[in-house]
Amino acid sequence: MPAIEVRDLQKTFYVYRKREGLLASVKGLFHRDYKEVRAVDGVSFTIETGEMVAFLGPNGAGKTTTLKLLSGLVFPTAGEATALGHVPWKRENSYRRRFSLVMGQKNQLWWDLPAQESFRLHKEIYRIDATEFDRRLDELTSLLEVRQLIGQPVRELSLGERMRMELIAALLHSPDLLLLDEPTIGLDVVSQRRVQEFLKHYQAERKITVLLTSHYMKDVEALCDRAIIINEGKIKHDGPLEGIVDRFSRHKIMDLQFDGVSVPEDISQYGRVIESRPPRVKLEVPRNQIPEILSALLSRYNIEDVGVQERPLEEVIAEMFEADKSDKTAPAVEVTVGESR
Amino acid sequence: MLAAARVNWIILRTCLEERLVYRADFAFATLMRFLPIVTQIFLWGAIYANAPTEKMNGYSYGDMVAYYLLAMVGRAFSSMPGLASGIARDVRDGTIKKFLTQPIDMLGYLFWHRVAHKLVYYLVATGPFLLVFYLCRDYFTGWPDGLTIAAWIASLAMAFLMGFLIESLIGLISFWFLEVTSLLFIYMMINYFLSGHMIPLDWLGGFGEAVAYLPFKYLAYFPAAIMLGHYSPAELGFELCIELCWVIGLLIVNRITFARGVRRYGAFGG
Numbered sequence: 001m002p003a004i005e006v007r008d009l010q011k012t013f014y015v016y017r018k019r020e021g022l023l024a025s026v027k028g029l030f031h032r033d034y035k036e037v038r039a040v041d042g043v044s045f046t047i048e049t050g051e052m053v054a055f056l057g058p059n060g061a062g063k064t065t066t067l068k069l070l071s072g073l074v075f076p077t078a079g080e081a082t083a084l085g086h087v088p089w090k091r092e093n094s095y096r097r098r099f100s101l102v103m104g105q106k107n108q109l110w111w112d113l114p115a116q117e118s119f120r121l122h123k124e125i126y127r128i129d130a131t132e133f134d135r136r137l138d139e140l141t142s143l144l145e146v147r148q149l150i151g152q153p154v155r156e157l158s159l160g161e162r163m164r165m166e167l168i169a170a171l172l173h174s175p176d177l178l179l180l181d182e183p184t185i186g187l188d189v190v191s192q193r194r195v196q197e198f199l200k201h202y203q204a205e206r207k208i209t210v211l212l213t214s215h216y217m218k219d220v221e222a223l224c225d226r227a228i229i230i231n232e233g234k235i236k237h238d239g240p241l242e243g244i245v246d247r248f249s250r251h252k253i254m255d256l257q258f259d260g261v262s263v264p265e266d267i268s269q270y271g272r273v274i275e276s277r278p279p280r281v282k283l284e285v286p287r288n289q290i291p292e293i294l295s296a297l298l299s300r301y302n303i304e305d306v307g308v309q310e311r312p313l314e315e316v317i318a319e320m321f322e323a324d325k326s327d328k329t330a331p332a333v334e335v336t337v338g339e340s341r
Numbered sequence: 342m343l344a345a346a347r348v349n350w351i352i353l354r355t356c357l358e359e360r361l362v363y364r365a366d367f368a369f370a371t372l373m374r375f376l377p378i379v380t381q382i383f384l385w386g387a388i389y390a391n392a393p394t395e396k397m398n399g400y401s402y403g404d405m406v407a408y409y410l411l412a413m414v415g416r417a418f419s420s421m422p423g424l425a426s427g428i429a430r431d432v433r434d435g436t437i438k439k440f441l442t443q444p445i446d447m448l449g450y451l452f453w454h455r456v457a458h459k460l461v462y463y464l465v466a467t468g469p470f471l472l473v474f475y476l477c478r479d480y481f482t483g484w485p486d487g488l489t490i491a492a493w494i495a496s497l498a499m500a501f502l503m504g505f506l507i508e509s510l511i512g513l514i515s516f517w518f519l520e521v522t523s524l525l526f527i528y529m530m531i532n533y534f535l536s537g538h539m540i541p542l543d544w545l546g547g548f549g550e551a552v553a554y555l556p557f558k559y560l561a562y563f564p565a566a567i568m569l570g571h572y573s574p575a576e577l578g579f580e581l582c583i584e585l586c587w588v589i590g591l592l593i594v595n596r597i598t599f600a601r602g603v604r605r606y607g608a609f610g611g
Binding site: 013068071072073074075091093096097099100101103106108110112113117118120121124125126127153 | 344347348351352355358359362363435436438439441442443444445603604605606607608
């Protein structure tokens with residue numbers, strides 16, 4: 001059964017275009033130009049119950065706006081959506097009790113009080129049974145290793161500790177849907193990994209539906225099997241993570257180790273050198289020419305070791321967005337809208 | 342019903358705890374609010390010392406001090422420092438999101454937050470207020486009857502509700518304009534004059550009678566005037582009913598504004 005169904009969802013904002021300078025500011029008092037920004041432009045997708053899906057895209061792509069629409073924070077300009085069988089922007093309490101929104105850049109806990117005070121308030125707001133509350137709090141604080149910190153004022157916690165407290169607050173009422181917007185933003189590597197491991201474990205145990213936006217591909221690769229890629233408000237790809245590399249990357253990385261101490265000088269004729277540490281070299285080669293290139297290299301040089309890898313997902317996605325930008329600047333070239341369910 | 346009462350109680354308790362965190366700043370700010378009261382009493386002393394007659398517009402110096410102190414009690418209930426600007430800030434920076442995604446009523450939450458704010462304020466301010474009233478006891482004619490005191494307490498409770506609803510309404514306008522500082526400044530100016538904070542409204546003659554139809558007089562003038570015996574029992578009942586209508590009307594307008602505001606909310610700030 002789908003947890004989220006979105007059909008042709010649109011959200012348009014009207015943004016004041018302020019020109020530079022004092023004179024323009026004065027003119028702005030009398031007349032203002034507004035630009036129409038289609039933050040979400042006809043987006044459609046379905047997420048099944050228990051899925052953990054990554055929502056990827058560059059800044060301003062429409063990821064967070066879609067999350068805001070699904071959490072009922074903003075009303076759509078057009079289109080339909082249901083989450084857990086509810087229309088999100090109706091903001092029914094029966095829906096709000098079943099989902100959580102965690103925004104990495106926003107603090108929902110009481111800044112000057114210990115996190116346990118916020119948790120106690122959540123217990124009442126979400127009407128959590130006292131025994132169940134104690135059990136969940138115990139479980140979550142132990143999983144996230146913050147049991148000793150819940151009596152400390154939130155302002156005195158590190159960013160990583162605070163984010164873990166935010167997650168506890170978001171999960172105390174055992175939501176069926178978790179919307180995560182950049183949950184690891186600004187965290188150090190250790191904290192990032194701890195949050196990732198926790199989310200993976202929690203989702204596997206509870207089978208809750210998770211929609212995650214993140215700029216860290218490591219988050220995405222560690223947690224999600226499926227990704228929806230959005231750019232300029234439109235869905236560019238919706239499918240398995242591996243599919244992204246297959247579909248959008250025209251190159252692979254060939255890792256070669258030559259016999260001896262050096263790398264042949266003319267190696268660049270086989271592909272773009274992306275790293276050279278003699279006698280090892282990494283080449284970026286066209287996917288469809290790998291057999292020919294490999295055969296040519298093996299027949300010409302003494303090679304001790306060879307490996308062929310996919311390009312990092314991060315690079316492929318970045319390249320995809322760059323390609324979108326170039327397409328926009330070139331007239332008469334239509335931006336292809338990727339598949340969407 | 343019981344669950345809602347429990348939520349409100351926990352909100353109140355948590356807000357009280359929060360208010361007490363920065364105790365030094367809070368105590369200092371509360372005590373400093375008495376400074377204008379003292380200077381105002383001296384100012385009226387200077388005005389009356391140079392007045393051609395002992396009474397001005399029916400008020401002697403003692404009447405004026407008594408009025409002013411009682412008006413300040415009304416203000417202690419109706420003033421809502423930081424409420425409108427706080428709502429506007431939350432709308433602007435996106436903090437308001439937590440109220441919109443959780444099963445909680447934002448206005449109800451803000452109300453209990455303000456109750457906590459006031460309770461802590463009264464805890465700190467009661468002592469100094471009592472001292473000032475004791476020092477100025479000769480300017481009061483004595484304790485009024487029970488009915489007047491009951492009406493006064495009701496008027497103070499409704500002054501609190503009215504002050505809360507007016508300021509929250511100004512704050513909610515930030516859904517449209519984001520910045521409400523100027524609007525708030527204008528409101529504070531009008532409030533200072535038309536609530537009877539600056540001078541009693543019956544000093545203003547015909548204009549005072551006209552502005553008495555506005556809600557502002559209930560924020561300071563009306564509670565003070567009750568204690569000074571300006572109203573007959575029949576007038577008291579009538580005025581309290583009108584005040585209640587204002588409260589209900591403002592509550593309805595608040596609810597409508599909130600419902601419309603969140604519809605056009607852009608959820609800026611990440």
